[in-house]
Amino acid sequence: MSVIVDYYNYWIVVFLMMAGFYVVISANNLVKKVVGLNIFQTSVFMLYISMGKVSGGTAPIIIEGVTQYSNPLPHVLILTAIVVGVATTAVGLSLVIRIKHAYGTVEENEFQNEDDAI
Amino acid sequence: MTGVLTATCIAILVVMAMALARALKAPTVYDRILGVNMFGTKTVLFIAVVGYMTGRPDFLDIAIVYALISFIGMVAVLRFFEYTAPIE
């Protein structure tokens, strides 16, 4: 029982990660792949934040009368990672748009067929 | 008083779950958007109540951001929706 209480958070995060991973490898459509990548990424963020949590702690903004704070370091790492994540997502999406211009489709198997034809 | 806030919090969670269910089920796309919209407003309330429940209500900033961003998301959906052909 204590195993479940100790680890349930990590397990669900792993499940979410795998859902994102499945979308990335099985989806044909590039936009959906990007969505899957983002789901994966958000789950990784959640894993980090879960590690930083201290039970009984509170948010790491100092107020009077509180001594137990959660770990601020993962928060810093993830905060910047989120902004960088959206920037890289934008690069990915603009690549998708270029592929659409070049091949007329964003389905992976279709433009691979076109590549083979050339 | 914390008991009342906790109860409110859980009730809002149930409402959010029902809005989510509508967004997942959704016969039409409009139903999904409606579900997302209601989910957004209830989320704002949820954050506010959680802030009071945990005794640190200075995090209401996040609720404001939620309210603003979910509105922008709605507008974006309406804006780009007209470019795409309906499925149903």
Next chain:
Amino acid sequence: MTEVLIDLVLLGMLAMTALRVIFLKDLFAVVMLFSIFSFVSALIFINLDAVDVAFTEAAVGAGISTVLMLGTIALTGRTEKKNSHSSILHLVVVCVTGAALIYGTMDMPPFGNADNPIHQHVAPRYIEDSPKEVGLPNIVTSVLASYRGFDTLGETVVVFAAMIGVLSLLGTARPTNKRATPESGLAKHRVLHVVAKIIIPFIILFALYVQFHGDYGPGGGFQAGVIAAAALILYALVFGASFAHRIVSPRQLEVFAPLGVLLYASVGLVGMIKGANFLDYNVLASTAAAGQHYGIIIIELGVGLTVFAAMLGLFYAFSNQVERSNVQ
């Protein structure tokens, strides 16, 4: 106990949403569900005490990502075609990886325990000494801007580089015609026009509040930049991109983005000239605490400027593509 319950319910919602995303073929719905996914994960961050992260995720993940994805779908079409190859192999790969990861978690220290190794290394120092050394109540801002200032400079440069990447892929948004027409916006929705006009000033005001209050509450340059960009994105969505170009033109953004990075880096150089290390703020003013304050305010301004310019520039590039393909 309540915390655990809330956490479980929210994680359950996330799992349901993720599962639904796998099976949906309508990409529009996929993006809608992804925005819900971001919203719920931000709620989980709040529940796990990461208010700054929740702030960023709410503004960036749910706001900007969704808008960019919707723009892409408007260009590439709304449905995913039927999958021809079998997905059994994919399922096996995913299950094996997942099992390996779960096996890995068994070696991790239990969730929420205050004695975990992660809480022993540098975190106690940040929590105990940063109020004295930096003088800000928000430890996350202290660590972000002061202790790990070099890292944050790198992240800012990455955002800037991503903007360059997108602009070189999609081309800079050029002014289509001199006369801005409201036709390109949501012309039929009068109510939306009125409400947007009322609400946009408040968004910009709120962005300024977040920028300068980030030392004391949740917030800072990253979030403020995104929120300010969101205000202009709302304007562009409702009234049409050509109106937004009149307020902040794409050219100006190309100046703002490097300016922010330069502002950040030059604070570091001033420190070096005064005989300290790169990005050491202690020497910027007569006392160390005042120096830290000056340094953090200026670099947050630089971060805010770059993030604002990058996010708005990304949106301009995407909406320009959408409008051009719509004209053809």
Next chain:
Amino acid sequence: MSILDYFSAILLAGGVFFSFTGAIGLFRFPDFFTRVHAASVTDTIGVILIIAGLLLQTSFDLNIIKLLLILAILLLTSPTASHALAKSARHGGLLTLAESNRSNDR
């Protein structure tokens, strides 16, 4: 509990009740337009009551302004969003249940 707390609890309970009816409507009603009705109308009253309940808990500081700002934003945006959504659904050719029944009969 002081008298203010009792008032606050009543307001919160009222807000939750209305939100709940809205959610049931959103979940159970037969077509899109009835669902918009259920969701948007109860959304507004739920927001007003819950924020009012929280206002009674606040000591006199910045949080009051933030709560009022949240209230103002939600009161402006939530009905607008519902209106715009219903309008674009109408323009997109979505029929009410009665209309689609009639066209099926013919």
